Amino acid sequence: MNATTSFRLMTDAFPEQDRVEVMRQVYGRTVLKVDLDPLAPTHVDMKVRALPGLGIATGTSSEFRAHHSMPLIDSDDLLLLAALDGASVMKHRGREEPIGNGRALMMSGEEVGLNLIQPGGMRFVNMSFSLRQLSPLIGDPASVLMQPSPTTSGAMRLLLDYVQSIQDADDALTPETWQLAATHIFDLAALAMGATAEIARGRGVRVARLRAIKADILAHGGHDELSADDIAARHHLCARYVRKLFESEGTSLSDFMLRQRLVRAHRMLVDPSHAGRSITAIAFDAGFNDLSYFNRAFRRRYDATPSDVRAAALKN
Template sequence: MERAGAPNFFVNRYTGPPRGRDYERWREELYRCTLRVDVQPGAGDSIDCELQASLLGGVLLGTFSGTSAEFSRTRDTLKDGYDGMCLVIATSGRVLISHEEHSIELSESQMCLGDMSVLCGTRMSNHSKIKTIRIPRTLLLTICPKAEDQLALALRGQPPVREAVARYHALAANLGPHTDVVGQHLMAQHMVDLIALLLGTDADRTELASYRGHSAARLDLMRADVIANLSRGDLTIYSVAQKAGVSPRNAQRIFEQTGTTFTEFLLEQRLLLVRKLLLDPLNRWRKVSDLAHSAGFPDVSYFNRVFRRRFGVTPSDMRAA
């Protein structure tokens, strides 16, 4: 299993028959290091699967893609006593779920909650892609006491919440392992809160999950959207809110709860980007105005004023220093 830039971020691919030293090593690492499952071909006599796994606190986020693999809690793996729960998200292709005596097929964007203390499995085939979220049972039941009533069902309802779960999975899986321990635990809690909203809980816990999880996840997603699109001169609260699935007024309110406005956050990120570009030796021959435009500042005079106010020096003086 290859650690990809962080001690709790793994990437690995296996292609070949389910036998031999390489397969046994990969199989053991999947069980011992990450997933607590056994793996076999999903179709035919060969495995073709790429795995990305991110561990945030006690929550493990996995992304799987390939043409053939089946991950199962077998009688042997159940001996470890692990009783966590796992949400499976079908991203593309056919995803077959087995859970004790039940079997269901998930279509794109559908989700299913499974119990890892019983015989269960997830089969990929025909260029499938799935995401998984493994959660300690007590952590989920604390915010969603009736989660076990939703086991082995195709979760089709609440499209906005399902979309938030899928988008936040992508954000947390890629950025979470590179944040500090506190940030990782917060992301894990936000993820669990979103799942509780998806499954449904009582009024008090719904309010808590909405405030603590959904709003925080939406804020993280909107911030990430801003940072990814700083070069766009037409980036506004309206476009960011629409992508996050909230009204511009609610988006502004979510930002203001952190002590800043959307406009202030956008300006700060653009200034930080220009400073980074100025200090990069690879950009030493680029004009300051070019760097400002690439960060979304159409007005160079305005850029120079706000840059000096923020950093106490002009862009040219910072570069010279």
């Protein structure tokens, strides 16, 4: 598997007779590893992403029944199913739990289960986690299985909002940023599953939030247009709290955003595919509207001018 694999699945793009099989092969094998039986004409529009140890699917679906059948059981899977709108019934380990309209729950991937999406369909966020990677963050995963939790508050909301945000960013993120995002998702999932204030050897709520905000900034290139108020609103925080998160690391939001813009500019200057572009164009693409300011900030950061960095890269 590549570092990150993604695609959009729209069943309307396929002949009706092929839609169920497409769903089985794509959604039913990539994310949840289930068999699917449609209960009505199949209509699905979802974004699917596979990362090492993590599968994500977000979108909408018509009603169907998903069976976690014996041939597809994976003892290393832990599944999160969240109904943002619509309703579903989960059957697992002899228990039945509805997760309609703003509820989520976890299921183990090592036993047979059933997910029944009710008439009217559902808007959802579904994820599969590697149990080996998640267990060190939460201790005993069994304690959180089949325990419905609201999607509109607390750590679960933070997790789902973050996943939706990076799904929207899509291919604007580099593979390196996706790897970082996967770490954030594991942290936030652990918090949503009831981990204590410290997770993953000291990563806590504040750290998880700061990492989520940083990834959000990276996804948008660190542009000046992204204000503290914008970031705070997207993460359901106040701007003052966002600033304090960065201050806790001995920096500031503006310094972090400037650093990301400079890193982006440096990357383009040393990339041969950008050799024909002017430094002014590169500065603009990196989020700088003032060339003089860009030159000063770049020299302070790299102790060299943009022209020097480009010339050195071309010699190599």
